[in-house]
Amino acid sequence: MSGAVDLSALKERADAQRQQAQRPAAAPRADQPPNGGPAGGGPGASSTPGASSGPAVLDVTDETFEAEVLERSQRQLVLVDLWAEWCGPCKQLSPVLESLATRAQGSWVLAKIDVDASPRIAQAFRVQSIPMVVAIAQGQPVAAFNGVRSEAEITQWVDDILAQLGDVLPGGDGAGAAAEPEADDPRMVAAEEKLNAGDFDGALADYRAIVEVEPENIEAASAARNLEFVLRAQAHDPAIVETAAPTDVDAQLAAADVLLMSQRPEEAFDRIIAVVKVTAGDDRTRARTRLLELFELFDPAEPFVITARRRLATALY
Structure with missing residues (x-):
């Protein structure tokens, strides 16, 4: 995952929040929780001390992510x-x-x-489903998995990561030596050049080719999804919003695209959530996946995104 997920924006935001908090008599901004607010508590979270590094389990928020995750790593x-x-x-x-x-x-x-309490962190990790576990070393994601795994599987997964990092983290042979900066991927550079030149079809083909070879390339996958949405939405007849039958899944998804392109995200999300409620099997999975893709086009802290995520959860569970 290293290089595919950029966590620098979270560090910059934490720096800005810290500076804001240090200003005398400065009131919290409306879009920013007061510094020192309650941390989100995970199910069964505890602060049982570890042998040498303080608490073994930490509740982390947007405000504490830099210190508790990036710096600690x-x-x-x-x-x-x-x-x-x-x-x-x-x-x-x-x-x-x-x-x-x-x-x-x-x-x-x-x-x-908690992805609901800290949506910007979830966005930084490109979260599409939870639970999701990401291993961080030297400020970079190095491995990840989704879903439930057994204790034995997780133990082996962690042991493999620690073995690979033995010469990188303090205490290993490398005593914390910094990793060499990664060169720009020439394939991504070529795709971006086509995108900037207006060759959207060519750029999309390039991004898809990268993902086909490297399914774990999150940056290329995200770029492909964004381009797919724009090209797909532009191909729909705007009249589909009025003519789509309630039980026609394809038509309802097309109508959602048109609504989103028309700057009506709440209505677009409502369309797909309605499909999720009345479908099952592959149709339901397809609708849910499409809605998650559309969420990624917005800041996860947008109120209408948060509301739609909760409504989707209710519809699913």
Whole structure:
């Protein structure tokens, strides 16, 4: 995952928040929670001390992400547990992770992040489904998995990561030596040049080709999804908004695209949520996947995105 997920924006935002908090008599901004507000608590989260690195399990928010995840990962492996209160599988996985973190004796620490309370972090990790666990070392994601895994599987996964990082994190042969900066991927550069030149079809083909070879390339996958939406939405007849039959899944998804292109995101999301409520199987999965793709076109902190995510969760569970 290193290089595919850019967490620098979260660090910059934390710096800005810290500067804001240091200004005398400065009131919190309307779009920013007061500094020192309550941290989100994960299911069963605890602060059981580790052997050498303080708490083994941390509740992390937008405000504490830099210190508790990015800075801590310079000296210690950090596993980020992305969860939500409404997520049943999250409540199965979290106790396993917390137990393993407590028994890890400081070799790694667990950082729990409520994606509803910290949507910008979820956006930075390009979260599409939870639970999602991301391993962070030296400020960069190095591995990840989605869904519930057994204690044995997670233990092996962590052991493999620690073995690979033995010469990178402090205490290894490299004593914290910085990794060499990664060169720009020439394939991504070529796709971006086509995009800037207005060759959208060519750029999309390039991004898809990268994803076909490297399904884990999050940057290319995200660029492809964005371009797919624009080209797909422009191909629809705007009249589909009025003519789509309630039971015609393809027509309703097309209508949602048109509504979104017309700057009516709430109506677009409502269309797809209505489809999720009345469908099952492949049709329901297709509608849910499309809605998650559309969410990624917006700042996750937008109120209408947060509301739609909750309504989708209700419709699914």
